[in-house]
Amino acid sequence: MLILHTSDWHLGRSFHGTGLLQAQREVLDQMAATVRERGVDLVVVSGDVYDRALPAADAVEVLDRALAELVSAGAAVVLTSGNHDSAIRLGFGGHLMGASGVHFRTRMDQVTAPVVLEDPDGGLVAVYGVPYLEPRHAGQVWEVDPNHTAVTAEAVRRIREDAEARFGGQDQEAAVIAMAHLFAAGGAGSDSERDIGADVLQGQPPENQETENQAPENQETENQETENQETENQAPENQETENQETENQETENQAPEDQETENQEGRADCPSEELLVGTLGQVPVSVFEGIDYVALGHLHGRQRMAETVRYSGSPLPYSFSEANHTKGGLLVRTAGGTVTGVETVDWSAGRKLAVLRGRIEDLMDNPDHAWAEDRWCQITVTDPLRPPQAYRRLKERFDGLLNFVLDPEVGAAAVKSTYAARLAAATTDLEVCTGFVEHVRQRPASASETALLTTALAESRTELGDEGSAA
Structure with a gap:
C-alpha cells in the first residue's frame, strides 16, 4: 500500500494580508495528481486542516472540492483535527462521509477506532487518528497528568492495547499507523506555528474547544480572511512610521538563509517557541515506540525525527522563516504488515518567497537580487540612517514586498545607553x-x-x- 502523509493545510490562511486560497487550490490539485500518478491508496492529513476554528465559507468549499478530488483519484482519506481546528465542526458528517472513504478522527473516543484497510501488497493497514489533545481536558478524562507527554503516552498505550486485541490473533499482520498533532522533542519549528504549550501556561482554552465566548455563527463572512492576517513584524504596504525601526527589527536568532539539515528546513528558534518553559509542550519520540509509522503534524518543516516518526510539513510556506523549505509530503509504503520505505514528494504553488537584507543602494542596484523580483519578499534595510522613501523605492523593484523591516547597522561609536x-x-x-x-x-x-x-x-x-x- 502507498500512503501519502500530509498535514497543516491551514485552509483559509492569509500571508501578511494576502489571501492564499488560490495557491491552496493549486497545491491540492497537485496532491490529487500525485495520488493518480503514483497510485496512492490512502491520504492522511495530520491536523490543522483549517487555519481557524470558524473557517470562512470559501475555505470550506476548498476542502469539499479537495476531498472529492482525492477520492475520485482512487484514495481513501483520514483527517484528524489540529490545534487550529474546531474538532466538532471538522468532524461534522463524519459517520456519513466514512462510507464514501473520507474518515474524520476528531474526538478522544475515536483514538481506538482505527480505519482498517486491506493492503494490496499483503496484510492489513490500521490507521489510528489521534486528534490534538488539549492536556488539561484529556488529562482529566483519562486520569493522567495534564501535560502533552502524559496524554500522548496514554493515547499510544490505548492504541497498542487495541491493536493487540484486534490483530494479535489473526493470520494477517497489520501495520499500525498513528497520526498525531504535536511538537516532538528535537523538532525544528518556524514562525507560522501556534505554540501548543502557551495554553497550558496561560490558562487559555484551546482553539478547538467549544466555549461560550465563541463568535456567533452569523458573524461569518466572505471576508473573514482578514482576521487571519499576520501582524507581527508586518509593515503596512502604504505606510512607514518612525517607530517601525524598533517594532520590526529582526533578532539575532535568525538562521542563515542556506541552512538546512536532516531534521530542519529553516529556523529552529523562533518567537512562537520561545513561549515554552523548558520543554513543556514537547513530546519525546520514545513515546511512540512500537508503532510502525507515526504521521506527525504541527511543525511546518518536513523532517525526520526517527526513521518511522516524521513530519510531512505544510504543503505551502506560511512564514518567511520557511523561505528555504522544500514543500510537499511523504510517501509511505507498506507490505505484509510492515513499513517498507518512505520517500518525499515535492509540490510548488503560488509565488515563492525571498528574504533579502542589505543597504538600500545595493538592494536597488545589484543585479544579483534579480531572482527575488517576482517573489513575495521580506526585505531588511540596514543603512545606518533611514533612507528617504525606502519602502516606495523597494516596492518599485520588488512589487511583491510584503514585510519591510528597518534594522540599522550601528557603528561601535554609537551610544548604547537605554x-x-x-x-x-x-x-x-x-x-x-x-x-x-x-x-x-x-x-x-x-x-x-x-x-x-x-x-x-x-x-x-x-x-x-x-x-x-x-x-
Missing part, C-alpha cells in the same frame, strides 16, 4: 527630545532635526505660558 538612561541624564527639554530621536533612529539628532525641535519647544512654551519648560 532611553531611560537618556531621560535620567537630560537636563533640558531639548535633551529629552533629542534623546528620543537618538533612541528611535539609533543615531544622534541631525542639525536640522535639532533646529526643528528647538523651534517647536519655543512655540509650545509661548502657547503654554512657559508651563512646559523643565523644572
